Amino acid sequence: MKVLILYYSMYGNNFIMAQAVAEGVTEEGGEPMLRTVPELIPAEVIERDERLKKAKDMQKDVPIATQDDLIACDGLILGSPTRFGNMCAQMRNFWDLTSQIWLKGQLIGKPAGLFTSTASIHGGQETTLISMMFTLIHHGMIIVGVPYSVEELLTTERGGTPYGASAVVGAMADQLPTEVDLKIGRILGKRVTEITGKLKG
Incomplete structure (x- = not known):
């Protein structure tokens, strides 16, 4: 039972959340497929920014997602940092290219959960x-x-909502997700995996 954890993380916080979600998937007996979406920030910009370089190095072993990963998964958990109240451009761009999957109805009936990180509680x-x-x-x-x-x-006084797992990481994204944030992420991973199993069974 494959659960795709598809995320984007600029400074590493969403990656930490994605790892917690993956732990939950594994605990429930699923196979986590950890993938990140293609980057849109120019390589020369990343090269000039030590924090960006560090975050990219942290995630260097995570495969870049393809549309085949969406088709192959039994369940999905999607994670994006907030950009002015929306998903980030990298995630939006990935999904904007899925019209053929939509036309064929290849994701219909698959369960999906969500997680995010923001600069502030009301961000x-x-x-x-x-x-x-x-x-x-x-x-x-x-x-x-x-x-x-x-x-x-x-x-919780920071992250965690009924809509999905979340973390407050500060305006400079320099505050790590809390243990509560990570626990809710693991629970989300377990819950999506459990429901995926029930739907497949």
Whole structure:
């Protein structure tokens, strides 16, 4: 049972979240397929920025996603940092190229969850998750959230929403996801995998 964890991370925080999500997939008996979307930032810009270079080096072993990964997966967990309340351009660009998959209905009925990271508590966590949700609904996917049986949703002071896992990482993206953020990410991974198994079974 393959669960594609498709994400973008500029400074590494969403990558850390993606790893937590992958742990949850594994714990539930699934096979996590960790993939990142193609970069749009010019290589020379990355080369001049030490933080960008460090984040890219951190993710150097993560394969670049292809549309075949979408077709091959049984379930999907999508992660993007917020860009003014929306998913980032890299993620948007990837999905804008999936019209043939949409025309063939190749994602219809597959479950999908979501995660994000933002600069501040009210910096677009829920709108970013919902912006990704729109695209998945158009593809006929079944959205999987985080239920309020997860007690941390009621006590968290930073990340975590019923729409998906999230983290607050600061305006300079220099604050790591908290243990609560990562726990909710693992729970999301387990939940999507569990529902994927039920739908396949």
